[in-house]
Amino acid sequence: MPVTGTKELVAALQHGIPSRIRENVEEALHKAAQLVLFDMEALTPIDASNPGPHARDGLTILAGDGGLSYDIGLPTRDLAEDHFWFRFLDGGTKGGEVSYRRNGRRFTMRVPKRPALRILERAMDGNRDEIERLIVQAIREALREGV
Numbered sequence: 001m002p003v004t005g006t007k008e009l010v011a012a013l014q015h016g017i018p019s020r021i022r023e024n025v026e027e028a029l030h031k032a033a034q035l036v037l038f039d040m041e042a043l044t045p046i047d048a049s050n051p052g053p054h055a056r057d058g059l060t061i062l063a064g065d066g067g068l069s070y071d072i073g074l075p076t077r078d079l080a081e082d083h084f085w086f087r088f089l090d091g092g093t094k095g096g097e098v099s100y101r102r103n104g105r106r107f108t109m110r111v112p113k114r115p116a117l118r119i120l121e122r123a124m125d126g127n128r129d130e131i132e133r134l135i136v137q138a139i140r141e142a143l144r145e146g147v
Contacts, residue, residue, distance in 0.1 A: 023142075024142040043123060044119055045089065055085055
C-alpha cells in the first residue's frame with residue numbers, strides 16, 4: 001500500500017504492521033515529540049514583565065492514535081485559552097488593539113507589532129532529520145529482532 005501522508009501512515013501502522021514494529025515506532029515518535037517540544041520551549045520567549053504564567057509553561061505533548069501521532073504545543077482547548085498569547089508569538093501581530101473574551105467578560109488590550117516567530121515550524125524543521133532517523137532506526141531494530 002503506497003503511503004503518501006500522515007493519515008495514510010497511521011492507517012497502515014494500525015492495521016498491517018506487526019506489533020513489535022508498532023511498539024518501536026511508538027517509542028520513536030514519543031522521543032521525536034519530546035525533541036520538538038524541547039526546542040519549542042527554547043524558542044518561546046519569556047516576558048520578564050509578566051509575573052503570571054508564560055506561554056512556554058503550557059507547552060506539552062498529547063498522544064493520539066495509540067501513540068502513532070502527537071499534538072505538540074497547546075493541544076487542548078483549555079491550554080490554548082490559558083496561554084492564548086502563544087499564537088501571537090508564533091504567528092506575529094500587526095499591532096493595535098485586540099479584543100477577546102475570557103470567562104464571559106470582554107477585554108481589550110494594546111498589542112505591539114511583532115514579527116512571527118514560527119516556533120512550531122522551526123522546531124519541526126530543526127528536528128526533521130533526527131525524527132526520520134529515529135523512525136528508521138525503530139523499524140530496522142524491530143526487523144533485526146525478527147518481528
